[in-house]
Amino acid sequence: MSPQSLGNTLIIANPAAHSGRGEAAAIYVMRFFSSFHSIASSCSVQLTERKGDAFRMAEDSVEYETVIALGGDGVVHEVVNGLMKLPEHARPRLGIIPVGTGNDFARTLGMSKNDPERAMSELLGGEERELDLGCVNGTYFVQSLSFGLDAAIAQDTVRRRSLFGVQHGSSLYLTSGIRMLALDQYGWPYRAVIDGEETLEGMGVAFAVQNGKTYGGGFKICPDAVPNDGLLDLCVSVEKPSRVHALALFGLIRLGRHVNSKKLLLRQMRHMEVVFIGEEQPPCQVDGEAFLDDHYTIDVVPHALRVITPPNHKW
DSSP, X not given: OOGGGGOEEEEEEOTTHHHHHHHHHHHHHHHHHHHOGGGOSEEEEEEOOSTTHHHHHHHTOTTOSEEEEEESHHHHHHHHHHHTTSOGGGOXXXXXXXXXXXXXXXXXXXXXXXXXXXXXXXXXXXXXXXXEEEEETTEEESSEEEEEHHHXXXXXXXXXXXXXXXXXXXXXXXXXXXXXXXXXXXXXXXXXXXTTTEEEEEEESEEEXXXXXXXXXXXXXXXXXXXXXXXXXXXXXXXXXXXXXXXXXXXXXXXXXXXXXXXXXXXXXXXXXXXXXXXXXXXXXXXXXXXXXXXXXXXXXXXEEEEEEOTTOOO
16 A cells, blocks of 8 residues: 555544543644645544544544544544444545554554554555454444453453553553452353354353454453454353462463463354353453443454555564
8 A cells, every 4th residue: 555545534533542642643643644745635633522422423434535543442443333334335444543551453453552653654554454343232343342350350441540540551451350350259150152053151251252362452362363364253261260270361361371271262253142141240341342231142244344554464
């Protein structure tokens, strides 16, 4: 993809991303496009002010050829769901300038994190590729859907980041994980049917459905996931481990070395029905956003979006 191929471009930027660093990144990108007119036939910048703005902006982007999401995984999640409201033939390609604390989708695309200058260079010299999406009960996800302890940790990281704003990425996820495990309030009985054939029942401690390899700022929960293979990857616990064993698994998951554990089951799938059969519904997150229902229908949507990645990036 050459710099001239961005075409009519919309930048959707969250100035509050990464404790306010998104604002400086947005200013840099605006100046960049103003200084180099040849990289896009036209460029518009829209700044989000509240939750839902990025979704609405992307939903109204039919006149653009490229939409660039500037911010963390949250703004990407909204932009993608907005783009999926458009008919396929009118759907702009997606680029990202990652400015966030987790940046897991940036890892999937191979984009430089929290470095707008390098990210712009990668976009302008990048290539267009097709990307699968996951869909749960009508909501799309680019990276991760998880239940139970995984989601409780993700929600705790959001709370702690808003209160303290010091840690980020995998270190924040790790400390939240230890905190959640110390509470010993984990384990939710589930029943899942995969592709209409295989039925799983167990105690959900780890329960993640992935389009990309990582969640939590780099934890390699599904290290073999490929985001354009027409499949979603599942990592689910089959029983509740002891707290000591859970802590050990937590460390292994960080490095992607948990795949041979007898406490976990890894699968690939196209469709899954999940219900949690206990009295209490577990926490649930989609790309870091809280999500809750009493029954989950999960599907892969092959080749749903065109995305820009650095050249020769390997999924």
